[in-house]
Amino acid sequence: MNAPCTFSIKNGGISQYFDVSYLDIVRNGDTSVLKQNQKTPFNQIIKKYEPTPNFLNDVNRIKFKHDLHRQIMSKRGKNLKELGTLSNNQKKSCKKVCENIINTVIFSRERNSDYKTGQYVVFVTLTLPSKQQHSDKQIKRLQTRYIENLQKTYGVKYYVWKAEAQKNGNIHFHLLLDKWIHHTVHRKLWNKQLDKLGYLDSFQSKHGHRNPNTTDVKSLKKDDKGRKIKNPTSYIVKYMTKFEFGKRPILGKLWGCSDEAKQLDYPKYQEGQPLFDHVVHLINSKKLKQVLKEDFFSFFSGRSYEVISTKYKKLWSDIKDFYKLQNGNIEPRTISQKEFIRLKNYIPEQTPTIPKIEILQQPTFEQVKLNYGNPAFWTNNLK
DNA sequence: TGATCTTTGCTCCAATTTGC
DNA sequence: GCAAATTGGAGCAAAGATCA
Incomplete structure (x- = not known):
């Protein structure tokens, strides 16, 4: 060969x-058997779906229909993954991006250089200050704007994000970034986006101010329990690709990364x-x-x-x-x-x-x- | 004037099979 | 595990518009 x-x-x-x-291999693949190309009632429902004010109810309805869809497809010999979970391929891609971002930043750092000006790996969590009133898609649009701000104004080059559900059903995001930015800046930018959908108004009426603590920024030195992280790469990969038991599924895209991060390879x-x-x-x-x-x-x-x-x-x-x-x-x-x-x-x-x-x-x-x-x-x- | 928003066009994702 | 193939559509980047 x-x-x-x-x-x-x-x-x-x-x-x-x-x-x-x-090699220039001649392939004889049959795309008519692909799951996503099959005409099914569930695919039609998803196409016509319009979010209602009670989004969490929508999710339950869609999950119920997806479960039926899985059963039907299973009888046809097609096994679909559970709604809102990462496929093995997605986990693999996510793992690759995380590993390569961390390796790139760590190996590129000069000794004694200032972490505030050069590249530095940070882990950011974005949450909602009150009950989720909008679809996952709408919230993800805010997150896109927030990341765009970080890229254009603060010079973030490599990033990867993952969407997850909290126990209360709210969507939240984990982000791995290659730039140190003060935590108050993160909070200011994210709250500014949340304000567009009225989340700061509802927070103010309850707490009397418009600066909810919606962001959590940390370096990769200590974990949630304050223990020293020996291997930041495996810690982050586990965090980003873990399966969440008993949480509602996230609809739509589950993870994403910058174009530059996508280009990184082993x-x-x-x-x-x-x-x-x-x-x-x-x-x-x-x-x-x-x-x-x-x-x-x-x-x-x-x-x-x-x-x-x-x-x-x-x-x-x-x-x-x-x-x-x-x-x-x-x-x-x-x-x-x-x-x-x-x-x-x-x-x-x-x-x-x-x-x-x-x-x-x-x-x-x-x-x-x-x-x-x-x-x-x-x-x-x-x- | 720099930062942010909107629009538009296009890239690429997710899915799976196939062959190495 | 990798690469290539195909599809609809999500979402990205770029460019221009608007805001402060």
Whole structure:
């Protein structure tokens, strides 16, 4: 197969797969079977839905109809996820964005730099000051405006948000931002948005002032119980993707992030790249546990960052540079990669020989001293 | 004049299958 | 797990308008 073996380095492990973007595969997918393309009574109801003043009642009605819809679809052999929950794909995307934002900000920070001026990871929670009177969609529009303010006026570049329901049924939002902004500013901006739908009026009539405490801002140093957070990345990922028992479903989009955050990726090492063999050595060292082994995909679970930072300094430095590069902190370097030919019309063999995922022989440390041939080749000076 | 709001056009999400 | 494919529609970004 002319697709390079690739390692993707994540905080909690390393995935191994073949980059099939190098192949031009003929696919015969059938889109008529897609769940979202099926004409069902529930889909028609959702299209015509107009929110009433008692939104929480609407949610219960829609949830009841969705449950019926799930039963009908289940009889057709289609299993739908519960209304208002993240699918596995969504969890995966959300996790990727959170991990990469935190890594980008942490690795890009200069020592002793002022956290108030540079990038700094903060976690913000936005709530409503009184009972929710409007649809989730309307409240989410306020949140969009609030984030827009943060981007345009306060220079927020990377953000990710997640909508959840509180026990009282009100929607609230968790946001991960890359910028320190004073908590009074957050409160001022969010309350200003809430004022548009009259939430400050109803709060004032009850409490006599128009400055409800609707925001909670914290850094990622201590958790809700005041305990020190050892691993901010896994803490945030758990927080953002957790399943909420006994809460009403959120209607519509459940999470979102900035375009810049969407572009962030994990560091990857392909066959032909100088540090590829270092990753192979790490895999062979058995410091990570292989938890999945498919024909074309494997996953090695464990504290990959801890192992790499202590035992594989060169790789660690390259990962940090990768994030700095993504963040625009450093200039791109010359890419030294073996060429793979992207095939135009890939036709599988009659009796395909499935390549086994075999880890290369355990190299000695001498083998890690790689010989890359003529140095001129890697600096593009070869004529 | 800078900040914020509105409009508009278009990007991309969610869903799932398929092949590697 | 990744990439590509397809669809309707949600929601985003950009640009211009308006506000203070």
